[in-house]
Amino acid sequence: MKVSISRVKLFKACRKAYEFKYVYNLVPKQKPEALEIGLGYHAKLEELYKTGDFVADFSKESAMATAYKKYIYPRFQVKAVEDWVEMPLECGNTLIGRVDGRTDYGWLVEHKTTSQEIGPEYEYNLHWDEQILAYMALTDARNIYYTVCRKPTIRIKRGESEEEFFNRMVAWYEEDTEKKITLMKISRTDEEVKNFINDLNDVMVQMNFALHLGPRHMYRNTAYCHCWGRRCEYSSICLDYDPDQKYLEFEKKEVEE
Numbered sequence: 632m633k634v635s636i637s638r639v640k641l642f643k644a645c646r647k648a649y650e651f652k653y654v655y656n657l658v659p660k661q662k663p664e665a666l667e668i669g670l671g672y673h674a675k676l677e678e679l680y681k682t683g684d685f686v687a688d689f690s691k692e693s694a695m696a697t698a699y700k701k702y703i704y705p706r707f708q709v710k711a712v713e714d715w716v717e718m719p720l721e722c723g724n725t726l727i728g729r730v731d732g733r734t735d736y737g738w739l740v741e742h743k744t745t746s747q748e749i750g751p752e753y754e755y756n757l758h759w760d761e762q763i764l765a766y767m768a769l770t771d772a773r774n775i776y777y778t779v780c781r782k783p784t785i786r787i788k789r790g791e792s793e794e795e796f797f798n799r800m801v802a803w804y805e806e807d808t809e810k811k812i813t814l815m816k817i818s819r820t821d822e823e824v825k826n827f828i829n830d831l832n833d834v835m836v837q838m839n840f841a842l843h844l845g846p847r848h849m850y851r852n853t854a855y856c857h858c859w860g861r862r863c864e865y866s867s868i869c870l871d872y873d874p875d876q877k878y879l880e881f882e883k884k885e886v887e888e
Contacts, residue, residue, distance in 0.1 A: 632723075632724050632725070632835070632838070632839065633717070633724075633725045633726075633727050634724065634725070634726060634727070634835070634838070635726070635727055635728055636726070636728060636761055636762050636765035636766075637762075638653060639761075639765075639831065639834055639835075639838070640761060640762075641653075642834070642837075642838050642841075643834065644852060644855045644858065645851060645852040645855035645863070646841060646848070646849045646850055646851070646852070647849055647850060647851040647852070647865070647869060648855060648863055648864075648865050648869075649849065650846070650849035651865045651868070651869075651872070652865075654842070654849070655872075655874060655883070656883050656884055657865070657868075657878075657881040657882075657883060658881060658882055658883075658884060659864050659880060659881055660879075660880060660881060660882050661880070663861075663864075665744075665746065665782070668691055668692050668695075668744065668782060669744045671690065671692035672692040672695050672696060672742070672744055672780065673731070673742060674692075675692055675693065675695075675696035676696060676699060676731075676742055677712050677713055679696065679699075679700060679704065680709050680712045680732060681712060684700075685700075689793040689794055689796065689797040690797075691782060691783055691800065693797065694783055694797055694800035694801050694803075694804075695744070695780045695782065695783070695812075697801050698780065698801065698804040698811070698812050699778065699780060699812065701804075702804070702808060702812050703778050703812065703814055706814060707734050707738070707740070707776065708734060708735045709732040709733065709734055709735075709740055710733060710734065710735045711730075711732060711733045712731065712732045713729060713730075713731065713732075714729065714730045714732070714733060715727070715728075715729050716728055716729075716730060716769040716770055717769070718768060718769050720828070720831065720832055720835055721832045721835070722832075722835065722836070722839070724832075724835045724839075726765065726768065726769060726831065727769075728765060728766060728769050730766055730769070730770060733770070733772075734776070737772055737774075738772065738774045738775060738776055739766055739767070739770060739772045739774070739775040739776070740775070740776045740778070741762070741766065741775060741776070741777050741778070742777075742778050742780070743757070743777055743778065743779045743780070744779075744780050744781070744782055745779060745780075745781050745782070746781070746782055746784075747781065748781065748810050748811075749779050749781055749809070749810050749811065749812075749813050750810060753779070754815055757777060757779075757815065757817070758817060761827070763775060763817055763819065764819060764823065764824055764827035765827070765831075767819055767824050768824050768827060768828050768831075773818055773819055773820065773821070773824070774816065774817070774818045775816075775817050775818075776814055776815070776816060777814070777815040777816075777817060778812075778813075778814055778815075779812070779813055779814075779815060780811070780812045781810070781811045781812065783800040783803050784803075785799060785800065785803055851869065867880060868881070
């Protein structure tokens with residue numbers, strides 16, 4: 632089985648949500664606005680590193696990328712972007728992932744967006760993210776730059792043009808800059824990465840076992856229903872899903888990581 636760390640994290644968080652996404656292959660037709668902004672922001676940063684600039688419009692993601700170009704871009708050089716990597720695990724399983732970037736001296740680079748104020752609590756939670764160890768296992772790197780950009784919280788005013796609002800979003804980053812866009816450096820030891828790989832192999836045994844035994848082992852974790860301050864995307868079908876029925880809010884397709 633080929634798995635990404637996001638797939639593993641969902642299995643550990645809620646097996647029922649995992650079943651909807653990776654067994655029944657159900658994907659919401661409408662992406663949340665936060666996800667759309669994040670994808671657009673990543674695309675602009677990829678363009679920035681490949682060409683030295685990006686095509687700007689008056690969107691939130693353009694304002695965020697403009698702030699990135701000013702406050703983060705000059706601080707290190709990136710030699711590779713959107714790099715797909717994989718690593719064999721035990722029992723024929725494979726961990727796969729896509730690294731946002733790598734510096735010319737071997738550090739990994741990952742870009743995050745958030746709706747929260749960036750501070751000690753955010754950094755503490757980030758340090759515990761298994762994604763860090765997964766990327767380090769995939770690449771043999773032990774150091775990573777995390778660039779974190781907060782989405783603008785201001786709103787367009789009545790009578791304000793899109794260009795005026797865009798300029799105000801860009802200016803928003805000039806005050807309390809470190810709480811809105813920042814660079815975090817995180818390191819891990821070889822021993823920590825080794826322990827992560829051992830734990831991952833154990834989880835893969837559970838994943839394969841649960842898939843083999845079927846729905847009875849794909850149970851709910853109600854603590855995940857409102858994780859990250861939002862409702863689970865499968866909440867509307869979680870209690871009474873019928874695999875023979877079509878649901879207007881979902882489409883059925885193979886999910887690519």
